[in-house]
Amino acid sequence: MKTGTKKFASLFLLTTFSIATAGCGTQISNNATTNTSNATGGARASKTITIAWLPWTEDVATTHLWKVLLEQKGYTVNLKELDVGPLLLGLSKGGVDAFFDLWLPAEQNNIKKYKSNISYLTDWYTGESxxxxxxxxxxxxxxxxxxxxxxxxxxxxxxxxxxxxxxxxxxxxxxxxxxxxxxxxxxxxxxxxxxxxxxxxxxxxxxxxxxxxxxxxxxxxxxxxxISDPKYIVKSKTTNKILVAANKKWAKDNPTVSGWFSNFKLTPNQLASLEEYMKNTKDKDSAAKKWIAKNQSLISSWF
The missing domain is CATH 3.40.190.100 (Glycine betaine-binding periplasmic protein; domain 2)
Structure with missing residues (x-):
C-alpha cells in the first residue's frame, strides 16, 4: 500500500472526476493511443504504454520493474501518478492502459461503475495482503x-x-x-x-x-x-488480491503485453527483495535493473 497516508476511500474525492476527464481522458491518451502494427501483438497493438501508479510501496516497485522490462523490449512507457478516482476513470476510458496495484475486494465499491471496461489480468502477489x-x-x-x-x-x-x-x-x-x-x-x-x-x-x-x-x-x-483479530476490526474478512488491471480494449489490442502481465507473479520474499532494492534510492529504474540482473530465471518465466 501507499507510503504514508494510505488506502482507497480517502483518496476518492468528487473533484477527481474533472481531473480525470482532463488528465486521463485527453492528455494521457494522446501519448498512449497511437496504434501501429506490431509483429508480436495484435493488429492494433501499440508500442507506447501508459501505466498509472500510486505512491504505495509495492506499486512503486512493480511499476518501475515493468517500465524497465518493457523498455528493454522496445516499448515507450509513460508513467502517470494519479489518485485512485482519476486512475480508475482513466483505466475505464482508455487514458490509462494498465495499473499494477488494484486491491479487490477492498476497492470493489469504487470500481463497480467502471468494471465493464476493465480487465483483470492476474493476481500477481502470492502472499497475504x-x-x-x-x-x-x-x-x-x-x-x-x-x-x-x-x-x-x-x-x-x-x-x-x-x-x-x-x-x-x-x-x-x-x-x-x-x-x-x-x-x-x-x-x-x-x-x-x-x-x-x-x-x-x-x-x-x-x-x-x-x-x-x-x-x-x-x-x-x-x-x-x-496478533489475532477475531472480530475483524482491522483485518478484512476476505483476503484481498492484488491485481494487474488493464483497459479492456487495450488488453484485447495488445495480447502480447497482456500475456506478459498475466504471467507476472511474485512471492513475499521476491517482492520484499525488489522493494529493498528501491527503498533508499530516487533512481527507481536503476534499482529495477539491478534486481532484474539478479533474477533472470524468474523474469524469463513471465515472457
Whole structure:
C-alpha cells in the first residue's frame, strides 16, 4: 500500500472526476493511443504504454520493474501518478492502459461503475495482503490482543503507529478500544520513524508492536507476525488480491503485453527483495535493473 497516508476511500474525492476527464481522458491518451502494427501483438497493438501508479510501496516497485522490462523490449512507457478516482476513470476510458496495484475486494465499491471496461489480468502477489498489529516472531507469547495488553509494560505500553489519520492507524486505535486493551495505546508516529524503531528493536531482540500492512518489505525482513483479530476490526474478512488491471480494449489490442502481465507473479520474499532494492534510492529504474540482473530465471518465466 501507499507510503504514508494510505488506502482507497480517502483518496476518492468528487473533484477527481474533472481531473480525470482532463488528465486521463485527453492528455494521457494522446501519448498512449497511437496504434501501429506490431509483429508480436495484435493488429492494433501499440508500442507506447501508459501505466498509472500510486505512491504505495509495492506499486512503486512493480511499476518501475515493468517500465524497465518493457523498455528493454522496445516499448515507450509513460508513467502517470494519479489518485485512485482519476486512475480508475482513466483505466475505464482508455487514458490509462494498465495499473499494477488494484486491491479487490477492498476497492470493489469504487470500481463497480467502471468494471465493464476493465480487465483483470492476474493476481500477481502470492502472499497475504493484510494489515494489523505486528510483533516479531521471537515474541512467542504474544499472539492475541489480550496477551499484548497483559504484557504491555514490556512494550512501553505502546503500539508504534504510522501516520496520524491514516486508515490503518485509526483502525488499530479502534481495535485497542474494542478488545479492552486498557494498558496500551497507539503512539502517533510516521512510517519512517516506525521502521527505524522496528529495526532497532529487532536488532536488539526487544519487544515491539507496530502498525503494519502487507505486502511490505519490513514484514518479511524482520520476520513479523500479526496478533489475532477475531472480530475483524482491522483485518478484512476476505483476503484481498492484488491485481494487474488493464483497459479492456487495450488488453484485447495488445495480447502480447497482456500475456506478459498475466504471467507476472511474485512471492513475499521476491517482492520484499525488489522493494529493498528501491527503498533508499530516487533512481527507481536503476534499482529495477539491478534486481532484474539478479533474477533472470524468474523474469524469463513471465515472457
Amino acid at each position: 493484510s494489515e494489523g498489529v505486528a510483533v516479531p516472531k521471537y515474541m512467542t507469547n504474544i499472539n492475541t490482543p489480550q496477551e499484548l495488553n497483559a504484557h504491555a509494560a514490556q512494550f512501553k505500553h505502546r503500539i508504534v503507529g504510522i501516520d496520524p489519520g491514516s486508515q490503518e492507524e485509526n483502525s488499530v486505535k479502534k481495535m485497542v478500544k474494542v478488545y479492552g486493551m486498557n494498558h496500551i495505546h497507539v503512539q502517533d508516529s510516521s512510517t519512517p520513524a516506525m521502521l527505524t524503531a522496528l529495526k532497532q528493536a529487532v536488532k536488539a531482540k526487544r519487544p515491539i508492536a507496530v502498525v503494519m500492512w502487507t505486502p511490505h518489505w519490513a514484514f518479511t525482513k524482520y520476520n513479523l507476525k500479526y
